[in-house]
Amino acid sequence: MKFFDCSTAPSPRQVRIFIAEKGINDIIETVEVNLRDGEQLTDSFRKINPYCTVPVLETDDGTRVYSTAGCCRYLEEAYPEPCLMGKTNEEKAIIADMQWRAEIDGLLAVGEALRNSAPGLKDRALTGPDNYSQIPDLAERGRKRVERFFSTMDQILQNKTYIAGSDFSYADITAYCAISFATRLKFDLPDNAMNLHRWFESINERASSKI
Ligand SMILES: N[C@@H](CCC(=O)N[C@@H](CS)C(=O)NCC(=O)O)C(=O)O
Numbered sequence: 310m311k312f313f314d315c316s317t318a319p320s321p322r323q324v325r326i327f328i329a330e331k332g333i334n335d336i337i338e339t340v341e342v343n344l345r346d347g348e349q350l351t352d353s354f355r356k357i358n359p360y361c362t363v364p365v366l367e368t369d370d371g372t373r374v375y376s377t378a379g380c381c382r383y384l385e386e387a388y389p390e391p392c393l394m395g396k397t398n399e400e401k402a403i404i405a406d407m408q409w410r411a412e413i414d415g416l417l418a419v420g421e422a423l424r425n426s427a428p429g430l431k432d433r434a435l436t437g438p439d440n441y442s443q444i445p446d447l448a449e450r451g452r453k454r455v456e457r458f459f460s461t462m463d464q465i466l467q468n469k470t471y472i473a474g475s476d477f478s479y480a481d482i483t484a485y486c487a488i489s490f491a492t493r494l495k496f497d498l499p500d501n502a503m504n505l506h507r508w509f510e511s512i513n514e515r516a517s518s519k520i
Pocket residue numbers: 318319320321344349361362363364375376377378433435436437
């Protein structure tokens with residue numbers, strides 16, 4: 310199996326953490342794609358992924374999976390233990406619900422704020438093969454959405470150890486990657502978000518978060 314990664318980017322980091330939690334690093338060949346230098350837009354990478362994004366997972370029969378959710382789904386089916394996407398129907402649905410929220414309200418909100426303001430991403434306001442101009446109002450909207458995400462996550466974690474219940478799951482991985490990316494970009498977790506701080510520190514202590 311081959312995994313196209315970028316060590317500084319939050320989406321492939323989700324897959325990296327997923328792989329580490331499954332304990333299958335040894336059977337996966339990792340290929341680093343240099344997004345900073347625009348390697349995702351080269352002809353040779355377009356042949357690997359026409360969407361020009363990472364992660365990409367190439368399975369042993371040569372099938373390529375282009376989305377984070379698709380990569381994680383494949384790994385969960387192929388390596389069911391430890392379970393990261395739920396066992397019962399209810400668990401599976403709640404984890405999918407919470408993961409989707411963390412992706413849309415967390416990771417995409419941080420991306421909206423960053424990609425519509427960073428000088429280095431001029432005309433790259435969206436990922437993919439086409440160029441899109443930055444819209445400063447969207448950067449501002451993204452910042453507000455990130456603040457809202459922090460407070461919603463704090464509330465969700467009020468009576469729970471993890472985002473989707475009592476077990477660590479894919480929903481925690483997505484929320485963690487979104488929040489640690491936000492903190493790298495100088496979004497501060499609110500001091501009074503005690504549940505969020507407690508949860509964030511507990512995920513920081515997992516070996517899988519060190520990679
Ligand atoms: N929804 C996609 C998003 C993937 C994505 O946007 N990846 C970013 C890195 S976090 C990327 O490849 N960016 C390329 C670029 O900035 O042109 C997924 O989850 O796979």
